[in-house]
Amino acid sequence: MTTTTSMLETYPAEIKLGRGRLAATIDVLISCAEACTACADACLSEGSVAGLVKCVRATTDCADICGTTARVLSRNTGYDADTSRALLEACAVTCGSCGDECWARARMHEHCRICAEC
């Protein structure tokens, strides 16, 4: 059981979403943020970095947005469905763009492959 699940189970008020799915979503976002942070840095250390700058940018944005989305979803006090929905949509768009960028490099760079599979 992850920390996210334990914490959600002890939340002292109603949560309008299923706690199991919510915890799973937060954990995926946290993993994706970490993979993207690491992939941006791994790209920087490749000899071919000049060809990877778009990937560095896409993963850096994706890390920022997934991290923020995970934190927003972790807050249940005064839940605002509009904010969550709009942010999740932005997060999906960003993950799509970043995934395309990483897939295009997945054969050459193992870190891009793992990041794309997140």
Added chain:
Amino acid sequence: MTTTTSMLETYPAEIKLGRGRLAATIDVLISCAEACTACADACLSEGSVAGLVKCVRATTDCADICGTTARVLSRNTGYDADTSRALLEACAVTCGSCGDECWARARMHEHCRICAEC
């Protein structure tokens, strides 16, 4: 001239958006993030905090999302219009919700009024 403007002016490649408007947008987002961080904390220090928890949550989310949006807009390498647009839309929704929350308290709490006007 703000630091944001100076930095955008020295960006070494093409920027697909007007640099003046882009800098102004980033600066507004940065100010809003700071106002929201401070408003969340000021609400926590009010004797009436129990009635302000929804405001603490809304401003904390808004600070996170405005901060991330400012950083994404500050990156021009490999610009991806879809990511920027989706994130700006999520940011507008969040600022709307947070602004409503702060306006409702603007008469009682000066920090909520200033935050709402951001």
Added chain:
Amino acid sequence: MTTTTSMLETYPAEIKLGRGRLAATIDVLISCAEACTACADACLSEGSVAGLVKCVRATTDCADICGTTARVLSRNTGYDADTSRALLEACAVTCGSCGDECWARARMHEHCRICAEC
């Protein structure tokens, strides 16, 4: 195997720290940041929030600092030992303060107990 470990294993250059210990440290910091974000929000939803504002503040700071420390440790390009050491020291101080705050409430609030044990 966590995403953090997989990503560190594919880093294309030398890492001056043991990869296993580094991954474990990053994962602990990420879990701690999530627990703290959730604990701050759970405290906000307690009826006794007025007595928990110091805990909300401590956990919010701790989430910010652990999140940043995890990202800095996830970057290995151009490693700077002075930055890592100073930030880890600040992180240890913050976790100590936050842990004290959460322990003091651990008997009354399960979310504070789990957060304190992180």
Added chain:
Amino acid sequence: MTTTTSMLETYPAEIKLGRGRLAATIDVLISCAEACTACADACLSEGSVAGLVKCVRATTDCADICGTTARVLSRNTGYDADTSRALLEACAVTCGSCGDECWARARMHEHCRICAEC
């Protein structure tokens, strides 16, 4: 008067630090975080990016740490001097390393010069 100053002036409890100096410090940290985010991205867009990866990493770390320090200093509820002091020390070390990195490139890249002067 900056938003930071307005917000600090409306904080409803005692602040153990001078509000003017505190606001100035927060504003400098916010500017520095923005300059570093923009400098990391400008370096990515330089033809000579392969020689700038250490600068990208240093500015990315510095942006993260300055942003977090600004947020921690913006929170006055339940002030903890140990956390603030330790984080400011880590921030000073990071800014020193990042400044050295940017100064070394200040003659060639205007964005590094402006960033170094922050």
